[in-house]
Amino acid sequence: MRHLMHGAIVATALFSTACDQFSPTEVRNPNVTNSAFLRTPDASRLWVKGVERTFLQTLNTLLVNTEIVSDNYFNNYTTQSKVFDQPRIDNQDLDVRSMFTDIARLRESATYGIEVVLPADTVARVRNEADLLFYRAMGSIFVGEYFTGMPATALGPIVDAAGHLRLAIDDLKRARTLYTDAALRNACTAALARAYYRLGDRANATTEATALLAASPQFLRNATFDGVTGPSNSFQGLITSATNNYQPLPRLDFLDPKYPNRGAQVQSPLALLKAEEAHAILAEAALATSDLTTARTRLKGLLTLVQQRPTELVDSRNQNRGRSGGIVIYPDSTDYRVAFAPGAPFQTGFVLYRKGATVRVPTVSGTSVTAERIDQIDSVADGYYVLYLMRQEIFLAEGRRSTDIGLRFPVPFAEAQVNTNLDMSAPYMTAVVPAFLPTNLGMDSFIMNTTARTVEIRNDVNAILVANRTSPLIMPFKN
Template structure:
């Protein structure tokens, strides 16, 4: 434990704007560190840094696994686009390590640091419990299972969710800031959603809707080693790295810079009121409360999405020229979600002739008319999941909606005798197209129509009783 904590202390004390500006001292020990003034404050800044680094790992890799983005050039995993997920993949280990590091930071902070610092406040304890809960949520949503302690038993997603609920209850009890308390409440709704507990998910989602514009974001620091990696891949890189599925082109880039790259790092929205509306709507649809669900989704559009910040951006350098595929549309062509779909406009933008509008928090092309026309359970479920995809794009949420989970990494297996053979196999539902099918499309330059090979939301509906998806249907 001392070796681990010494490593953490070095990271905590690295000079960094979002963490403070203390000097890195590799000779410091945990015993000495714990006697420093305001050690809880320093530890929390280190935990926030690890949140940023963990989100980088999660967002970059899960967006590639999903149908949201294709790796059109970068050295990031090209297997995840297939999707092929092996327990010996270095990216699998990097994601797992980041999440477990976040958990251990919070546990050490709560058990050791706060006891050493008599100035620790309840609000600081609340934030530590919140971060602990978030580490368990990521463990449960993204992995077949993960240990809950160093070399410990591999815990199921359900166990991680229960640990998250316990930590969130403690965070809510200690937190005095009303907005933060509401953010924790929304995260609790998300956990009950993950657990398939419709009754509790409804209660906490409804409570969180008290603030229709609730928002919690993770900041990044481009000057001191914690840049927003997804911003780099989407916008800042001189070569176009990640390309969105053409029907999602209008939502790209969610992160961008208009000034100096290092100084203009956009935050990630990881708790936002949109989720409360989407959870409630899915509960209602699953219970065949179709009229109520329509109202909830329309309120989401008017009361939340329409009021989120939209900026005008010059994106004329975007050429989708990464190199793995050279046929991405670059002008305002029509789109079909699959071969049987109608031709739709507004999904692919022409970035060369004028500025584009960028939805910085949430965007969707679902309209109130679309919602009114969806009069069956399947039609409304389809819209819920299409809206989840569009609203959460570039936030690392889509892979979970597709029912995909990572395996326990080979590194963990080699060091932890509790890892079983079953823990080493990724969860990829049988209905998921392979061979890069989720990212595939055809571009008919003669007719000016781009057609997706698969409409994954339609495929989800066709398989709605599968155990990996739709928590309230099964």
Template sequence: MKKLITYISFIILASFGLYSCDLFDVTNPYVTEDRFINSPQAAAIWMNGLKRQSSLTVGTVVEFTELVSDNYFNNYTQSSKVFDFPEINYFDIDVRRVQTSIHLLLETARFGLEKVLPNDPEATAIQEAECIFIMGYAHLLAAELFVAMPESPNGQVLTPTEHLDRAIQYFTQAQGKYTAANDQLICDLALARANHSKGDRQAARNAAARVTATNPSLLKQVFYGTQSGPSNNFQNAIFSGTINQFAPLPRLDFLDPKYFNLTSVIVDDQKPISILKAEEAFLILAEAALSEGNIAEAKSNLSRLITEVIAIRPVTQLDDSRETRNGGNRNDYPLSAVAVRFDSSSPWISGLVLDRQAGKINAYSVSGTHVTVSDIEEASSVDELLYLTYLIRQEVFFAEGRRMTDLGIRFPISELEFNNNSNVNESHLVTQLPTFIPLDLEMDDFSVDPNSGIVTIRHDMNKVLIANKQSNLVIPFF
């Protein structure tokens, strides 16, 4: 009999035959599967656990993928010290952690849908829709982050495209079961994202247009900091902890911290992480228009994004005077309001590196960007606007675990899965790392002029993306 532990807001699958079960160190032989699924309020308890697992999975994804990308540098923490290079190996325990978290989310939702809800007379259609939606979201993460991943414990290995097809199937199914208009629109937003990743321009455009026409402030988040819920570990790494663990690329300094506490009781003041937001719909529509050479339509969508969406997202005045970038791996992070160049051929830009000792700063807990409507209007070519589109994508999705995918990087399947699943072969152990990705920490590198203090970023990775837009690993509509 499979055994499991259930508490309110806390649930662990202890023995699902899951490859990653060695990570679970708590079991309860007295709570069996049959006893649980026939207990009162089983569905409600399980759904609390599913919400908790969603938060845990997103937190894991954000921590490790942000390090892989050019968004953050590991300046101290015991988190991965090689992902920054980027060096990604199938035997790395952090690869396994990310894969584990996604698989656990998928199996928690699947078990709820197939076992718990059908046996609880109090289960609701909304709970069913939520399980289906989360299954779609888990498949979406698998597609975006891994070269391949099994569909179930010891199951057949699916390619990213096959995972996207599963995600699209589940999002469509969930949309038909939700009754609230915003829940249905969230499914549209998820469908737009999945079809964008798949390169299906028309399907992505149709779904994105429904969002922008109906609710341009649409937002779905996972939450942290309840008494029984998990902590936002990324918030601890960038703000709450005594050591400044993760340091942002200096041109992104103004967006850090995205997650912060305003009270001294940190456990009760944890910021949520956005997993779907209307900003993406506008960006997808802009990219679709540019892929067809329609500059005017792209400008319209990007301008609307700035004036109708980002402009109304919350901005918090925050005392961040404790921030000294004192991690230790490099000690030349700028601490005063100096200009920054995106690479050696770019102009100097002020206002992106902040002086946190001069007073409170603006903190953008959902979305922020330094790109203006004037910047958009002044752009005259497809490549110039595509560059702005991906610059805005980077800034809007900063600290949300999305940048690694935009860079075309994917994790391999973990060694533990390879050793225990005969469907995994050696081709699945190879990291997807485009040849245009700089190595040896260069994505995070910058120099500081000793006289002026001006910061020059070594590589403008958005320029690199546009120069390689024909690659099938990035910018799906080109």
């Protein structure tokens, strides 16, 4: 007789590749059989719990890799990838494989719950179905945002990023009709806006964004971690560790650590979906039609929301950024002034004093942009610059920046070895690294003068994005 791990165990099961080898019905557990588990009262609720755990583990894997591949953070110690900062992305890289595998596991676990566990459950299960659809949709969004493609079924052909976004949209629409709780329906609306945005579907993205802001102007859907039974927030450990692990680009220093260390058993939540994205989508839609008046209004609405989000006093002395120990010494005092690019003016307020008892940091969203700066927007190009600076700052440590700058991870070599539908020479086997992005650590590099107390960032990536905004790899809304 076949044996089955229930959801909580499937969530932590290890397998060598992704959807090519993962089949929940093939997981062996001597204590639980398929038939016994499926006869368990409210089995689908138990399965949902396992999928939730898988979802958190997937988020952990994605965040620790996507944040360093962008210009947000630099891996300043020995933890995690030492090549993504370049950025160098290869289909044989084990971190690429881990990301791919975790997303595939999430989608397959949710699918098995929908197709096998739910039909066998005799208990009312509408909410469970909606939850599984939502988590599968988020897995599809992750493919659409991070990868060139992924099979939608085990050993199946590659479905490209756009195809996975459309799969997510189908699941989210269905989940939204099933949910009765307003907050859960709003989460579907927020995720739909995000998926349509990445597809470049301006009409539907703006419709969903407008609906979200009308229904819940301060909407926030957190991913909540557990310091006792796990999973814990892996990124929290990387940015609060005393070993000088992940360091933010100095002009982002004032936003870090977004996930404070409150003790081993208290894990910071992660904003999965939030109303800020709706404002950003509407601002970008206005810029795409050269409507500067509307864009400025939308950006001010975004700023107002950010200013209403919570901040927290954090003891950051443990991670003394000015000391030796890491590869690069970082500024750690407010008297450092920062220039966003060579020749740009030096500005204050971007570096926090880390030797004092506490620093105040935003824990949901923060930005350096002011209402006065938004009023100064006098061109579409400048509007895009302000918007993408705000997007970078507001979504810091949420795994969104790598997608905004056009990076995409390849299908891993291990998948192609076992899936006969894959062509090893196909474009999806190669990472997408836009030619306009700085390489050789250029996105993370800066010159620090300890005497003059200045920091000059080597490259202003947001300015580079604006200069290349016609590229199909970035800024989805095209005229």
